[in-house]
Amino acid sequence: MFDDQHIKVAVDAVVFGYKDLKLHTLLIKQKYSPFQGWWSLPGGFVKDDESLLAGVARELREEAGITVNYLEQLYTFGDDVKRDPRARVISISYFALVNADQFTLKADTDAIEAQWFEINDLPELAYDHARITEMALTRLRAKIHYQPIGFNLLNKEFTFPELEQLYTAILQKPIDRRNFRKKILSFDLLVETNKFQKEGSGRPAKLYRFHTQKYQALMASGFYFEIKFA
Amino acid sequence: MFDDQHIKVAVDAVVFGYKDLKLHTLLIKQKYSPFQGWWSLPGGFVKDDESLLAGVARELREEAGITVNYLEQLYTFGDDVKRDPRARVISISYFALVNADQFTLKADTDAIEAQWFEINDLPELAYDHARITEMALTRLRAKIHYQPIGFNLLNKEFTFPELEQLYTAILQKPIDRRNFRKKILSFDLLVETNKFQKEGSGRPAKLYRFHTQKYQALMASGFYFEIKFA
Incomplete structure (x- = not known):
């Protein structure tokens, strides 16, 4: 039966953040062996009584x-x-999208450092964490085609140029701005504010908010978004 | 560290098959306690040295x-x-699509019976297997909107009415046959044979095969299918 099974259960997280107009991921530096001093995903062993x-x-x-x-x-x-x-360890991996500017990182317990790394400039990672990160990126890029995600990465109020820039950073290729704008607006999930934000040398851009409740209701109803970027 | 962790690792499978024009799932009857005599998904504990x-x-x-x-x-x-x-047991669940007519079921080891059940007529299931089955169905129905799956459920050669009937059985609602046909043909993934099959009282329908290699190449290139059924 299961008394002779010696498999251990860990969890790891790929946390994506958006900083300086680039997509980043959160890494920690391992305090202990077997990968002491290496960068890795945050994670560890699950306790018997926790989900x-x-x-x-x-x-x-x-x-x-x-x-x-x-x-x-x-x-x-x-x-x-x-x-x-x-030992034989399996890892249940998770991913998250956060607004990197909202957090102050603070390493403790098994970590001696915690830091955001640009996804195109990652250090060598411990274990198979490079593969896990790669899969999370693939999932994020796939999802963006059929769910208007990524708003968690931005401030509560954002401009269209900011949203376009975010999607460009995630997909790592230029998007057709006019089609993108038309498509995103057609979902009727953005709430216009009366505020404007000055962008570089251009004219001020309108600030929008994301209609989270409406989005959740649409998702619950099984709606498919089908966003094309090229 | 991990010496005080006592979590056990199991795997379970939701295998969908298509029989008598209806979607089925494979269940086994448990030979031992704690759910002796109950129907459940096939599955069990992972061995230390197997993936x-x-x-x-x-x-x-x-x-x-x-x-x-x-x-x-x-x-x-x-x-x-x-x-x-x-004990604390986590289950990594899998799902599969098979041509039910190709298999002869044969229960052994922990199972005293193995049987196909129509998905709308499932018995009460052991553990949280009803929830796992429900999630697999949800995944299947979501996937069918952006990947032309399900060909594994049919014979190697099939008619368009058979394909429509399969999609109707999976989605459990009528589909717009003309749009569906046009969309599926537009992917250029079906290979026409020179053979015909008599369908009920209507005129014979042409037999098609699925172009598996081309499909895999498209998927690998990150192509999105976006199939609408209504």
């Missing part, structure tokens, strides 16, 4: 000092029986 | 006598710490 979700939220608080509202399960890595040199 | 995928494939062979080519990871259930009365 997987509570476990990953706790690790993010402990190792990076951040509280994330919404974590989505990404994938469970457990096909490589030697992915951890200490 | 998760190898574990679920083995359980399907042992409990139902079937070999499934492609299993997709669905979700890891581990938030309810009491989902198994014996």
Whole structure:
């Protein structure tokens, strides 16, 4: 039966943040072996009496000092029986989108540092965390085609140029701005404010807010967004 | 560290099959406690030296006598710490689409019976397996909007009416046949044969095959299908 099973259960998180107009991910530096001094995803072993979700939220608080509202399960890595040199460990990975400017990172417990890294400039990662990060990026880029996500990465009020810039940073390729604007507006999920924001040398751009409640209602009804960017 | 963790790791599979023009799922009857005599998903504990995928494939062979080519990871259930009365057990769930007529079911090991059940007529299931089945159905119905899946459920050669009937059975609602036909043909993934099949009282319908290689190449290139049914 299961008494002779010796598999350990960990959780890891890929937290995407948007900073300086670029997509970043949150990494911590390992305090202990077997990857002492290496950068890795925040994460760790699940306690017997906590849910997987509570476990990953706790690790993010402990190792990076951040509280994330919404974590989505990404994938469970457990096909490589030697992915951890200490023991057979499977990892249930999660991903999250946050506004990086809202948090002050603070490393503790198993982490000696916590830091945002631009996704095109990641250090070598411990374990199979490069693969987990890659999968999270692929998922994010796939999702953006059929769900208007990413608003969590921006400030509560944002301009259309800011939204376009975010989508460009996520997809890493230029988008057709006119089609994008028309499509996003057609979902009727943006609330116009009366405020404007000066953008560079151009004329001021209108500030919008995202209609979270309406979005959740649409998603619950099984609505598909189908956004094309090119 | 992890020596004081006592979480056990199981895998479970939701295998969808198409039989008598209806969508079915494969269930087994439990031989042992704590749900002796109950119907459940095929599945069980992972061995220390086998991958998760190898574990679920083995359980399907042992409990139902079937070999499934492609299993997709669905979700890891581990938030309810009491989902198994014996111990803290998390389950990595998988789903698969098969041609039910190709298999002869044969229960063994932990199963005393293996049987296809119509998805609208499932018995009460052990553990949280009703919830897992529900999530697999939701995933299948979501996926069908952006990937031309389901061909695994049919014979190698099929008619358009058969394909429409399958999609109707999966979505459990009528589809717009003309739009559906036009859309599916536009992907250029169906290969016309020179053969015809007599359908009921109507005139014979042309037999098609699915262009698996072309489909895989499209998917690998990040193509999105966007199929609307209504």
